[in-house]
Amino acid sequence: MTLVMVVDDDQDLAEMLGIVLTGAGIDVDLVSRGDEVMDIFRSNPPDLVLLDVMLPGLDGVEVCKLIRAESMVPIVMLSAKGDIQDIVAGLEAGADDYMVKPFKHPSELIARIRTRLRRTNADVKGTLSIGDLVIDVTAHEIRRGAKVISLTRLEFDLLVALAKEPGRVFTRDALLSEVWGYRHTTDTRLVNVHVQRLRSKIEHDAENPSIVMTVRGVGYKAGVVGTA
Amino acid sequence: MNWQSKSLARSLATKVILSTVALSLVVVWLTGSALYSQLSDGIKKVNLESSLSDARLSFYEARYQFLLIDGASQEEVKKVVNDVITTSITVGVTENIRELILVKVLNNGEAGQEINQPNYTFASNDLLSDTIPTRLRTNLTQSTDLSYDFAPLTYRDGTEIEALYVGQRVTIPASGKYDMFLVYTLSNQGATLELVQNSLYFTGLVLLFLIALITWLVVRQVVRPVRDAARVATQFTMGDFSQRLKVVGNDEISTLGTAFNEMAHSIEAQIGRLENLSKVQQRFVSDVSHELRTPLTTLRMASDVIYSQRADFDPIIARSAELLIAQIDRFEKLLQELLEVSRFDAEVAVLEPTDFEFVALIRRCVADFGVVLESADSQIKLLAPDSPVHIRADFRRVERIVRNLLANALDYSDGKVIEIECVETRTEVAVSVRDHGVGMEAESLTRVFDRFWRADPSRARTRGGTGLGLSIALEDVRLHNGELDAWGAPGDGANFVLTLPRIAGNEIAGRPLPVNPHKCSEITREKI
Numbered sequence: 001m002t003l004v005m006v007v008d009d010d011q012d013l014a015e016m017l018g019i020v021l022t023g024a025g026i027d028v029d030l031v032s033r034g035d036e037v038m039d040i041f042r043s044n045p046p047d048l049v050l051l052d053v054m055l056p057g058l059d060g061v062e063v064c065k066l067i068r069a070e071s072m073v074p075i076v077m078l079s080a081k082g083d084i085q086d087i088v089a090g091l092e093a094g095a096d097d098y099m100v101k102p103f104k105h106p107s108e109l110i111a112r113i114r115t116r117l118r119r120t121n122a123d124v125k126g127t128l129s130i131g132d133l134v135i136d137v138t139a140h141e142i143r144r145g146a147k148v149i150s151l152t153r154l155e156f157d158l159l160v161a162l163a164k165e166p167g168r169v170f171t172r173d174a175l176l177s178e179v180w181g182y183r184h185t186t187d188t189r190l191v192n193v194h195v196q197r198l199r200s201k202i203e204h205d206a207e208n209p210s211i212v213m214t215v216r217g218v219g220y221k222a223g224v225v226g227t228a
Numbered sequence: 229m230n231w232q233s234k235s236l237a238r239s240l241a242t243k244v245i246l247s248t249v250a251l252s253l254v255v256v257w258l259t260g261s262a263l264y265s266q267l268s269d270g271i272k273k274v275n276l277e278s279s280l281s282d283a284r285l286s287f288y289e290a291r292y293q294f295l296l297i298d299g300a301s302q303e304e305v306k307k308v309v310n311d312v313i314t315t316s317i318t319v320g321v322t323e324n325i326r327e328l329i330l331v332k333v334l335n336n337g338e339a340g341q342e343i344n345q346p347n348y349t350f351a352s353n354d355l356l357s358d359t360i361p362t363r364l365r366t367n368l369t370q371s372t373d374l375s376y377d378f379a380p381l382t383y384r385d386g387t388e389i390e391a392l393y394v395g396q397r398v399t400i401p402a403s404g405k406y407d408m409f410l411v412y413t414l415s416n417q418g419a420t421l422e423l424v425q426n427s428l429y430f431t432g433l434v435l436l437f438l439i440a441l442i443t444w445l446v447v448r449q450v451v452r453p454v455r456d457a458a459r460v461a462t463q464f465t466m467g468d469f470s471q472r473l474k475v476v477g478n479d480e481i482s483t484l485g486t487a488f489n490e491m492a493h494s495i496e497a498q499i500g501r502l503e504n505l506s507k508v509q510q511r512f513v514s515d516v517s518h519e520l521r522t523p524l525t526t527l528r529m530a531s532d533v534i535y536s537q538r539a540d541f542d543p544i545i546a547r548s549a550e551l552l553i554a555q556i557d558r559f560e561k562l563l564q565e566l567l568e569v570s571r572f573d574a575e576v577a578v579l580e581p582t583d584f585e586f587v588a589l590i591r592r593c594v595a596d597f598g599v600v601l602e603s604a605d606s607q608i609k610l611l612a613p614d615s616p617v618h619i620r621a622d623f624r625r626v627e628r629i630v631r632n633l634l635a636n637a638l639d640y641s642d643g644k645v646i647e648i649e650c651v652e653t654r655t656e657v658a659v660s661v662r663d664h665g666v667g668m669e670a671e672s673l674t675r676v677f678d679r680f681w682r683a684d685p686s687r688a689r690t691r692g693g694t695g696l697g698l699s700i701a702l703e704d705v706r707l708h709n710g711e712l713d714a715w716g717a718p719g720d721g722a723n724f725v726l727t728l729p730r731i732a733g734n735e736i737a738g739r740p741l742p743v744n745p746h747k748c749s750e751i752t753r754e755k756i
Binding site: 010017020101107 | 522524525527533583
């Protein structure tokens with residue numbers, strides 16, 4: 001069964017999240033302090049972490065960085081602040097997605113969690129190429145020559161989405177719906193931040209990208225195979 | 229330095245310098261004129277006296293010569309007359325040019341009697357005798373002494389020159405009486421006077437220039453502190469309350485500076501206190517809104533769980549669950565809008581412009597209200613250009629503005645048709661939302677954008693509006709540098725017109741759509 005770690009200092013909200021997630025058939029591990037997260041994370045690794053920003057002990061953004069340092073597990077941030085800086089800080093710390101409290105519908109939260117847990121590219125098998133990279137979708141591995149590059153699941157999915165349709169220009173909206181599972185476009189910054197993170201890991205020169213190319217005014221597309 | 233204080237300082241200095249120069253000009257002119265007239269009088273007097281004594285000598289000499297030859301032969305007389313003429317022309321004490329005219333005086337005009345007498349009439353340089361002033365000739369008939377007069381001397385070639393005529397009657401033996409005139413041209417005197425005049429002009433100009441320069445230096449001393457004060461006051465007006473004047477010395481200017489600085493200090497302190505109060509207030513609203521979010525999330529999820537189970541409940545409890553979830557929706561919307569308002573109040577709202585198509589946005593907003601535009605009996609009609617209308621603006625905010633206008637129109641339309649018109653010009657886009665419902669009184673128009681204001685308090689909001697929608701819309705529009713205008717008439721419905729610059733933040737040149745639907749547009753609609 002799927003295990004989700006819910007980190008929130010508000011006992012009532014955490015319990016309620018537990019009820020809703022359990023109702024959706026997901027096991028829940030409740031943590032109320034930021035500085036307790038890593039111990040529990042290591043002893044009982046979850047499939048996804050639902051992380052509040054404001055936490056006693058250790059700030060949510062810091063916790064996010066710690067988790068990212070040792071795991072590629074999907075992280076969804078919960079924020080009571082809708083302010084841009086907090087969202088961007090969370091995403092830059094390695095969060096895959098975020099939700100602003102209060103959620104429009106609890107079902108939306110579950111939908112997002114499911115998208116992050118599901119293999120979004122289940123239809124793709126074998127290997128793909130993008131730029132000078134080889135993606136082994138089945139083995140969930142990215143190689144440049146003999147060197148293996150490690151990516152989070154979301155970054156992997158983003159790269160596969162671009163690579164499987166090499167000629168297509170993806171708008172940010174299209175990527176949001178394919179990779180993040182959003183039905184309504186709300187915020188395309190999510191895409192921008194993750195593309196930046198992905199580039200910093202796979203590009204030779206992140207300022208001059210040759211693998212994830214920007215199409216000005218439209219979105220992104222895959223770099224030509226064999227170049228770079 | 230800004231324009232205002234510059235022109236102030238400039239005009240003050242100019243005013244003082246101009247008036248000083250003007251007054252000095254009058255004084256210098258009067259002094260110069262007096263000086264000149266005294267000098268010229270003196271020069272003329274000296275010149276006249278020397279000319280007269282010269283003439284007196286010549287006349288004396290002539291008369292003496294003519295007396296000596298009384299009774300001599302005609303040849304001898306002629307020779308003496310020629311000698312006298314030559315001496316009179318060539319010998320002189322003054323540098324002025326001398327001319328001699330000798331005119332025979334006719335006895336009672338009876339020319340016939342004297343026809344046998346020799347006539348020694350002479351004029352040097354062939355001067356005409358009528359150049360002699362008649363007044364002088366009349367004087368000579370009455371006096372035996374010499375007479376003089378100033379008159380122009382006309383040569384045969386037409387040149388005219390100012391001259392002094394001195395004349396005396398002499399008698400030439402065996403010929404009769406002659407009027408002898410010595411003419412002294414005054415060209416030398418004129419040259420001297422001109423020199424004096426020019427010197428006076430030059431001195432006057434230099435004096436004026438020096439006075440202007442001195443005035444400028446003095447004025448600058450006074451104007452500079454005034455200019456500084458103006459600059460500081462301007463910066464103060466523009467919101468830099470830390471500006472102070474430099475106070476040097478113990479004069480009137482420094483008193484002004486001290487007074488100004490005290491005023492500035494007091495204003496800065498007052499504003500600081502008010503700013504702080506306002507910050508605390510805004511902070512409180514923001515904190516409250518944030519703090520409410522976590523319990524609201526729990527509430528929402530709990531009510532959602534209950535609501536999803538309502539089929540198993542007793543009808544009363546099931547209905548309560550429905551009401552609960554609806555009110556939580558409303559509560560949440562209110563909270564969101566309060567937060568938005570607190571952002572505007574704290575001036576932290578920022579524009580995030582992107583490029584998008586405007587008509588598609590309108591269509592989507594209409595669709596979100598569950599209205600199908602294409603159907604014939606649709607409550608909403610849309611009139612828009614066929615080609616896409618691209619603008620650069622904050623998508624989220626523009627969407628919110630259109631939604632708020634639509635919600636408002638639907639609330640007050642009484643089920644009658646709502647017309648949306650969208651037009652574009654080169655620099656702006658405009659959309660009007662017109663309903664034909666109850667309309668508004670003129671006094672309501674000024675308050676329609678106020679927070680929590682309702683046109684008719686007894687009227688329920690059918691769509692659960694919060695009362696903040698239009699005021700947030702107005703703030704959103706202002707953030708884009710656009711305009712939102714309202715029009716309404718009782719029984720004739722209302723019209724809201726949104727005008728946005730094509731690129732957010734640019735100035736809008738006008739209103740492509742008039743706010744009063746019964747009037748024509750004030751500017752021609754350009755087709756692009």
